[in-house]
Amino acid sequence: MKTITMPRLFTLLFCLSAMVYGQESNSLAESLERKNNIDITLGGMGLFTSINYNRIVAVKSNYFINTSVGIGIVPGVGGISYPHQLTFNLGSQNSFFELGVGGTYVYFESERTIGTKEKVTSYQLSPIIGWRKHFSNHLVFRAYASPLFHVSGEFYVEDYTVIPYGGIGLGYRF
DSSP states (O other), X not given: OOOOXXXXXXXXXXXXXXXXXXXXOOOHHHHTOOOEEEEEEEEGGGTTEEEXXXXXXXXXXXXXXXXXXXXXXXXXXXXXXXXXXXXXXXXXXXXXXXXXXXXXXXXXXXXXXXXXXXXXXXXXXXXXXXXXXXXXXXXXXXXXXXXEEEEEEOOSXXXXXXXXXXXXXXXXXX
16 A cells, blocks of 8 residues: 655645636636626716616627617706717726727707707717726626717817716626
């Protein structure tokens, strides 16, 4: 009968731990089984507050691509905003660096002269840079910067071509 020596014991423990580790699933695709998300965002592409639907459209080994559409309210002018985004999320199991592009279509009524209201539209384009965190209870937290570049229509905030902006959101994956 052979005796177990220290090198054999370490080899045996290493092999057992490697087999157990190999059985665990650490792939990004499996951690992102829930591809849909509903969130409430303060600031950001919705301009004040918005409700957004997100969908993960592609998952690779260390990144995923996410799209988003929503509806929000516009501060000050009482209009409606329609935010939309496409983001590239690079990271591990639950923490992601986010880069993307988005836009916001804004519809509101403007009072040019006393007593007459005019329907006005505006469109802002925005680069997005931020951070996204997925929690084990299926909650999603997101914080991002998204400066707004006026592209077309009326200026809804005086005559600013670029407005520094950002947002935070909390959502649920399903």
